[in-house]
Amino acid sequence: MKIELSDEQRMLREHVRRFAEEVVAPRAKEIDETGEFPRSFFDQAGELGLGGVAMPEEYGGAGMDTIAYCLVIEEISRVCATSGVILSVNNSLVCDPLLKYGTEEQKKEFLTPLAAGQKLGCFALTEPGAGSDPAGLRTTARRDGDDYVLNGNKIFITNGTDADVALVFASIDLAKKHKGITCFIVPADTPGYSHGTHEFKLGVNASGTTELAFEDMRIPARYRLGEDGEGFKIAMSTLDGGRIGIAAQAVGIAQGAFEEALKYSQQREQFGQHLSDFQAIQFYLADMSTEIDAGRLLTWKAAWAKENLKRYTLEAAQAKLYASEMAQRVTNKALQIHGGYGYTKEYNVERYFRDARITEIYEGTSEIQKMVIADWVLNRA
C-alpha cells in the first residue's frame, strides 16, 4: 500500500493544473452561460496528450495509466466540469472500447486521431425509452450485404453537437433484447447521420449534449466494433471504466468548490471575525475535506484496480456512487458558506453546485450503482 504519485504523475498533474488555470478556467463561466461547445479547449487538450491519457503512444495516446487519467479529469473539472466531461467521454467511453475491442485497422483509422485529440468522439447508447435499462433500446441495424443500415434516435449524447465519430449501439434483432445489441463506429459525416443543437441543462452546459438521429444510415461491416450481439457487453464494460472518470470529475468539482469556500471563509467577516473563526464553519470544512479525500482515494483505488485486477466493477461503482454524492454534499456546503453571495452568479460556487448534480445521474445513476454493489454484496462477496 503506497499512496504516493509517481514523478511522472506528479509532473502531469502540475502541467494540467497550469493548463486548467490559465486556459480552461478563464472561459468556464462564459461557456456555462452561452452553452457554446469549447472546441478549442479540446484541441489544446489534445495537443497536450489529454485526448487519450491512458492510450498507448502507438495509437496517439499519452501512454500513461488510469490514475494519471483520473488526475487529468480531476484537475480540469476542478475549474470547469463541462470541460472535464468532454475529455472523460472521449477518453473513457470512446478510446477505451476502441482499444479493447477494435481491430488493428479500426485502431489505426479511429483510435489514433481520437486519442491524439484530432478528432472528438461521443458515445450513443441512451434513447428516449432506454436510460438505465439500455437493453430496451429501439435503434435497429439491418444487415445488407457488406453494410448495416441503421435507423433510430439517441438522446442526451455528450459531445454530440461536435463529435467527429460516434460509437452507436443498435439492435440487429429486437427480439433478442440485450443479445441483439451491436456496436458501430460511425463517422459523423456518414449520410443519414444528424444531430440536434445543444440543450441547455441545469449544469455542464457546454458539453454539446444533444440528440442524434439515424435515417437509413449505411455503415460498412468493417466499422462494426466487436461481434454481432456483443454490444451490450461492450457498453457495460465501457461504463465500468467511464464511472472512474465521472468519479474523478466529481472529486474535481468538489475540490474546486471546497477551495473557493475555504478561501471565502478566510476573507469574509461577520460579527467582527472571519467566518473561518466560527467552529460551525470549521466543522463544515473538516467534513468536506475528509469526504473529498475519501472520494479521491476510492477513485484512485478503482483506477488502480482497473490496471491491476481482473474485475473492477465493484470498485468503479463504489467510487462513482460515493464521489458523486459527496460532490453534491460538498458543493451544497460550499454554497452555504458563501451565504447569499453563493446563490449569485458573481461567485463560482453556484456553477459547481449545478454541475455536481449530473454526476449522480450520468454513466449510471446512483440507483444503478447501488444495484451493482448490492449484487456484489449478496451474490459474489
Added chain:
Amino acid sequence: MVATLSEPAASAAPESTAGIDFGLTEDQELLRAEVRRFAEGRIRPGTAERDREHRFPEEILREMGEMGLLGMMVAEAYGGAGLDALSYCLAIEEVARVCPATAVTMSVTNSVCAWPIDNYGGEELKRRVLPSLASGQALGGFGLTEPGSGSDAASLRTTARREGDFWVLDGEKAWITNAGFAKWYVVMARTDPAAGKHGISSFVVPSEAPGFAVGKPEEKLGLHASRTAAIFFNQCRIPAENLLGTEGQGLKIAFATLNHSRLGIAAQAVGIHQRALELAAQYARDRVQFGVPIAQHQAVQFKLAQIATELAAARVLTYAAASKEGSRDAGRLAAQAKLFASEAANRACQESLQIHGGNGFHDDYEISRLYRDVRVTTIYEGTSEMQRLVIARHLLQK
C-alpha cells in the same frame, strides 16, 4: 493550494516512480489471514458470554501476546514484532470484526502504552517495560482523561513533583481502559503549575507503585468484555527515569500518541463495520417476508450497497492514513480516518440492525452487541468534534 493526499509528504523521498499501490504485501496478507483464523477460532467462541458477564479475556490476551499482537510496532530488539502501522491496523480490524472489546484492549496496549514508551522512553526504561508488554506478560494503560478534563486535556489537575530520585504523583484519572489488568500506565501529570499546557509531563507508572490504586469497574453501554475504571495516585512514587521525554513535553507526547492511536480506533471501527455488513447480508438472504428473502427487496439491497460503499471509503482512508504515518500530513489523515470510520461504522450498525428488524434488538443476535460496542468509537481517543478541530486547524494553517 490546499494540502491533499496527493501532495507529496515532506519526508517522502521524491524519487518514487512506482506510484500508487493499493495492494497489500504478502506478509500483510499472511498476517491478516492468521489473525482472522485466531479471531474466529479462539476469540469468537464465548464472545457473547463474556459480554453478558462482563468478563475480561485474560487467557486470550496472553495468547495474543505470544502471537506478537500486543507489541506489534515495538522494535524486535525490545521483543516486539517490528511491524508497520498498516499491519497493526489490519490486525486490529480482524480482532474487532469478532470482538470489539478485545480489540480495544489490544489497541490500548499497543498504541497508547507501548508506542509512547518506545518513542519517548529512555533506553533503560524501554528494556525494563517493552518486552513484558510485547510478549503479553503485561498489559498497558494510558491515563490522560480526568473527571474534569476530557477533550480539554490541557486542563488536567493530576500533579507530579520531584523528590530526589523519584516523582511523586497525586490525582485521579477517569475511564482508564485496562485499569486493574494493566501493569504499566502512561500517565500525564502537571509538573509546573505555572506553565499551562507546557507544564505537563508524561510518566510510566507501574501498577505496583506505592500509592497507586484502581477504582471499581465502570458499567458501560458497550465493550463489556473490556475493563474501564478510575485510577488514583496518592503520593504515588515512581523512579525518576520513568519520565518520558523531557519535563514539560507531556502534552506533546499525549497528542502525538493520540495521532498514532487514532489509526487503531479507525481500524476497530472498520472491523465492526465489516461485521455489520456481513451480518446484514446473511440475515437478508435468510429472512423471508412477503414470500421472498428480504434481500430481494430493493430497499434492503440499497441499504446494503450504502453500508458496503461507506465501508470501502472508511477502509481506504484508514489504510492510506496508516501508510502515511510519519509524513507531514499524518495527523490530519489519522483524524480524517478516525472521524470518517467511526461515524460510518455507527451508521452501518444502525442500518444493519434495522435490516434485522425486531431480531436485531434481541441479545441473541450479534448485531445488538455491535450496535452498543460501536457507539464509543466516535468518542474515545478524541471525539468526532475534536477530530474536526484537528482537521480544520490543518486546513486553516496556510
